[in-house]
Amino acid sequence: MKYWVAYKTIVYKEVSRFVRIWPQTILPPAVTMTLYFLIFGNLIGSRIGEMGGFSYMEYIAPGIIMMSVITNSYSNVVSSFYSSKFQKHLEEMLVAPVPNWVILAGYITGGVTRGLMVGFVVTCVAMIFTQLHVHSMLIMLLTVLCTSILFSLGGFINGAYAKSFDDVSIVPVFILTPLTYLAGVFYSVDLLPEFWRQVSLFNPILYMVNAFRFGILGQSDIGISAAFLVIGGFIAVLTWAAMWVLGKGAGIKD
Amino acid sequence: MQALELKNLSKTYSNGFVALKGIDLSVEEGDFFALLGPNGAGKSTTIGIISSLVNKTEGEVKVFGVDLDVDSETAKSFIGLVPQEVNFSQFETPEQIVVNQAGYYGIERELALLRGEKYLRQLDLWEKRHEASRTLSGGMKRRLMIARALVHQPKLLILDEPTAGVDIELRRSMWDFLTKINEQGTTIILTTHYLEEAESLCRNIGIIDQGELIKNSSMKSLLGQLHIETFVLDLTTAVTEVPKIENFQMKLLDSMTLEVEIEKQHSLNDLYSSLTDKGIRVCSMRNKSNRLEELFLRLLEKN
Numbered sequence: 001m002k003y004w005v006a007y008k009t010i011v012y013k014e015v016s017r018f019v020r021i022w023p024q025t026i027l028p029p030a031v032t033m034t035l036y037f038l039i040f041g042n043l044i045g046s047r048i049g050e051m052g053g054f055s056y057m058e059y060i061a062p063g064i065i066m067m068s069v070i071t072n073s074y075s076n077v078v079s080s081f082y083s084s085k086f087q088k089h090l091e092e093m094l095v096a097p098v099p100n101w102v103i104l105a106g107y108i109t110g111g112v113t114r115g116l117m118v119g120f121v122v123t124c125v126a127m128i129f130t131q132l133h134v135h136s137m138l139i140m141l142l143t144v145l146c147t148s149i150l151f152s153l154g155g156f157i158n159g160a161y162a163k164s165f166d167d168v169s170i171v172p173v174f175i176l177t178p179l180t181y182l183a184g185v186f187y188s189v190d191l192l193p194e195f196w197r198q199v200s201l202f203n204p205i206l207y208m209v210n211a212f213r214f215g216i217l218g219q220s221d222i223g224i225s226a227a228f229l230v231i232g233g234f235i236a237v238l239t240w241a242a243m244w245v246l247g248k249g250a251g252i253k254d
Numbered sequence: 255m256q257a258l259e260l261k262n263l264s265k266t267y268s269n270g271f272v273a274l275k276g277i278d279l280s281v282e283e284g285d286f287f288a289l290l291g292p293n294g295a296g297k298s299t300t301i302g303i304i305s306s307l308v309n310k311t312e313g314e315v316k317v318f319g320v321d322l323d324v325d326s327e328t329a330k331s332f333i334g335l336v337p338q339e340v341n342f343s344q345f346e347t348p349e350q351i352v353v354n355q356a357g358y359y360g361i362e363r364e365l366a367l368l369r370g371e372k373y374l375r376q377l378d379l380w381e382k383r384h385e386a387s388r389t390l391s392g393g394m395k396r397r398l399m400i401a402r403a404l405v406h407q408p409k410l411l412i413l414d415e416p417t418a419g420v421d422i423e424l425r426r427s428m429w430d431f432l433t434k435i436n437e438q439g440t441t442i443i444l445t446t447h448y449l450e451e452a453e454s455l456c457r458n459i460g461i462i463d464q465g466e467l468i469k470n471s472s473m474k475s476l477l478g479q480l481h482i483e484t485f486v487l488d489l490t491t492a493v494t495e496v497p498k499i500e501n502f503q504m505k506l507l508d509s510m511t512l513e514v515e516i517e518k519q520h521s522l523n524d525l526y527s528s529l530t531d532k533g534i535r536v537c538s539m540r541n542k543s544n545r546l547e548e549l550f551l552r553l554l555e556k557n
Contacts, residue, residue, distance in 0.1 A: 002360020009357025020345070088341035092402075095305045095335050096358035097327035254267065254308045 010106025063185030073115030081159030100246035111152030140215025153238035263313035288456035334408030344388035359406035373401035
């Protein structure tokens with residue numbers, strides 16, 4: 001029971017933090033993604049024609065939604081955890097009898113909540129431009145949930161090791177964004193030459209984008225079970241790593 | 255029962271700096287204990303280890319008999335910490351800060367709100383409960399950290415320089431508050447650079463220097479070790495040269511002020527009658543420095 005209270009407290013604190021600053025957290029992705037739909041979907045997409053049997057706008061919508069979920073889940077946890085470390089109010093939790101798994105679960109729930117909330121807003125934006133017919137609600141929801149958990153975990157580890165605000169932005173700018181753009185958000189990997197198609201298979205975000213696209217359009221470049229295996233594997237490894245970081249106090253304690 | 259027991263506590267930081275060199279210390283339940291030492295002596299490292307903010311290199315920490323390594327959750331639940339630096343979110347209100355802290359200790363919101371009200375009122379912060387904490391004054395922020403540390407009603411309260419930078423009026427009201435908390439049964443460990451504070455509040459004392467515990471005794475017995483006290487006497491009429499009086503070392507600070515060193519075996523009555531014989535009248539007197547301060551400096555010099 002006391003763990004439940006502690007968990008609720010962390011989640012409440014996390015959610016109220018990003019809701020309080022919604023013009024910085026919820027609004028920008030909606031604006032950015034509107035521009036993606038306008039420029040890539042509407043202006044350029046009309047010249048591209050169909051992709052995978054769908055209009056270009058329909059084809060890119062799942063990837064764009066997933067891109068916003070990934071970015072926001074990650075950045076919520078990395079910025080929140082790093083600033084609580086930087087401003088030292090993380091100590092409030094560390095001195096209290098809160099088990100590490102409760103701390104982790106609280107932060108991850110915060111990241112997932114923001115990821116899903118932004119995903120929902122971007123989905124609403126997408127529906128202004130195109131119609132989305134959900135092929136499998138279960139796969140769609142499971143993919144978006146697992147992906148936001150995965151990137152919240154990544155953000156947590158980044159936040160723990162970050163020593164400055166530069167370290168907080170390095171991973172999203174130099175790793176996350178390129179990987180997302182190269183994960184078949186705007187194209188099918190089947191269009192790539194064989195060598196680059198094989199290289200793309202090493203990009204984990206490709207599996208998430210395609211699993212989500214399957215959930216909505218029923219079309220994917222990747223097998224769904226392979227996609228869930230990759231997502232599940234990454235979640236397991238990152239959970240272990242995050243628990244190790246908390247247990248050792250690496251990057252957190254002196 | 256011992257509220258705190260440290261055995262061979264050592265800490266070497268990753269840069270090779272040895273902050274603690276095997277400290278053994280115990281604090282009795284109900285005590286008001288002063289942990290003193292110069293800057294960089296190892297006080298904050300010791301407190302950091304006890305409150306799980308710093309990883310120890312070696313040693314054992316027991317809080318009310320519970321080993322921090324064996325059952326850290328129970329041990330942590332006994333401790334309330336008031337750190338040296340402000341460490342709450344500047345965007346939250348005092349009420350949110352206190353209630354959230356209670357939540358980390360598993361206290362339900364309804365009870366947390368009641369406890370929060372109790373301590374915010376006692377520490378004169380109730381009127382500010384809905385204001386962003388960044389707008390509070392320095393003294394209010396210090397009091398807020400005390401309220402936050404008390405919200406789960408800890409058996410051991412650790413205060414790391416709680417009155418640093420606080421004006422004298424507020425400092426005295428905080429002393430009264432802490433005395434009351436201690437009388438109600440809470441064991442208190444206090445670090446401070448105001449030795450007058452330690453002398454008037456604490457019953458026992460530990461002095462750390464260069465990572466070692468160089469003194470651990472009762473305040474009374476420590477002060478009893480002071481063989482010489484220095485007094486400053488304000489005179490009613492000016493004198494031109496230092497009066498020569500047997501057994502008393504004197505120095506003229508200015509024509510109206512005398513500094514006198516008095517050994518423990520000599521009385522002030524002897525000094526006064528000798529001064530009266532020489533036609534010198536004293537209108538007031540004071541200690542040159544706090545007694546504990548004198549002892550503290552001597553101990554550090556010796557070490």
